[in-house]
Amino acid sequence: EVQLVESGGGLVKPGGSLRVSCAASGFxxxxxxxxxxxxxxxxxxxxxxxxxxxxxxxxxADSVKGRFTISRDNAKNSLYLQMNSLRPEDTAVYYCARDPxxxxxxxxxxxxxxxxxxxxx
Amino acid sequence: QSALTQPAxxxxxxxxxxxxxxxxxxxxxxxxxxxxxxxQYPGKAPKLMIYEDTKRPSGTSNRFSGSKSGNTASLxxxxxxxxxxxxxxxxxYAGSRTFVVFGGGTKLTVL
Numbered sequence: 051e052v053q054l055v056e057s058g059g060g061l062v063k064p065g066g067s068l069r070v071s072c073a074a075s076g077f078x079x080x081x082x083x084x085x086x087x088x089x090x091x092x093x094x095x096x097x098x099x100x101x102x103x104x105x106x107x108x109x110x111a112d113s114v115k116g117r118f119t120i121s122r123d124n125a126k127n128s129l130y131l132q133m134n135s136l137r138p139e140d141t142a143v144y145y146c147a148r149d150p151x152x153x154x155x156x157x158x159x160x161x162x163x164x165x166x167x168x169x170x171x
Numbered sequence: 172q173s174a175l176t177q178p179a180x181x182x183x184x185x186x187x188x189x190x191x192x193x194x195x196x197x198x199x200x201x202x203x204x205x206x207x208x209x210x211q212y213p214g215k216a217p218k219l220m221i222y223e224d225t226k227r228p229s230g231t232s233n234r235f236s237g238s239k240s241g242n243t244a245s246l247x248x249x250x251x252x253x254x255x256x257x258x259x260x261x262x263x264y265a266g267s268r269t270f271v272v273f274g275g276g277t278k279l280t281v282l
Contacts, residue, residue, distance in 0.1 A: 085271075087217075094260060094273060094274070094275045094276040095209070095217065095260050095262070095273045095276070096273065097262075097270065097271040097272070097273060100270060100271075109267070109270045111270075145216060145217070150219075150222075155205050155222075155223075155264060156205055156207075156262065156263065156264030156265070156270060156271040157205065157207035157219065157222045157223075157262060157264075158207070158209075158217075158219060158262075159218075159219035159222070159228060160216075160218075160219075161216040161217055161218070162216065163216055164216055
C-alpha cells in the first residue's frame, strides 16, 4: 500500500524555522516527483513546492521562494520541507503528495494526512 | 485570489446531477490536458477523483466525470449521493514557471 506520513509540524514564532518531513512507503520513492501542498485554516489548497526523483528539478511557489527549501533523501524514502523566516500567513496544514506518473504533471496521488504548522507569537 | 475560478458552492438533491466549473486561462487549463479534481471531506486529506482532464483513477465511481472546453474544465457528478457532500478543488499544470494552480474550491451540499 502506498503511504505518506508527515511529521514535524508545530507552533513556531514569526521569523522562526521549522522542518516538516514525509516518510514514504509502498513504492519506489526515488522514481517519483514529490510535492508539498498547504491549506490554511478554512481556506483552499495552495501548491508550495515540487522536487523530481533525482532532485534535479525543483520548483517553488512565489509565496515561499527564498524562504523554503525542499529536499529528499532517497535512501531514507523521505521528503523534507525546511521553512525559514516563517510568517503568520504560512500557518497551514502541510500535505506531502506524490505525482503518480513518474514524471512531472502537476497532479497528486496519494496525499499524506497532513502536518499542522502554526506561526504565532 | 485563486488562479482558477470555481463557484463557492453548489447543491443538488439525491439522484440529480451537478456540474462544477473551473475557469482558467490560456497558460494553464487551455494549454495542457492536465486538469485534475480532488474531493476533500472536513479534516481529511484531498483525494484525486479525475486526472488528465477526463480520466478516473481506479476505484473512483463512474458517477464522476471530467470534461474540458477551451479554458474551462468541469466536474460532473451524476446520481448524487449523500456521501458526495464535500469540498471539490480543480487543479491545472501551468508550465515550468508557475507549475501548478488550484481553484478556490467548491462546497457541494446534497439536499
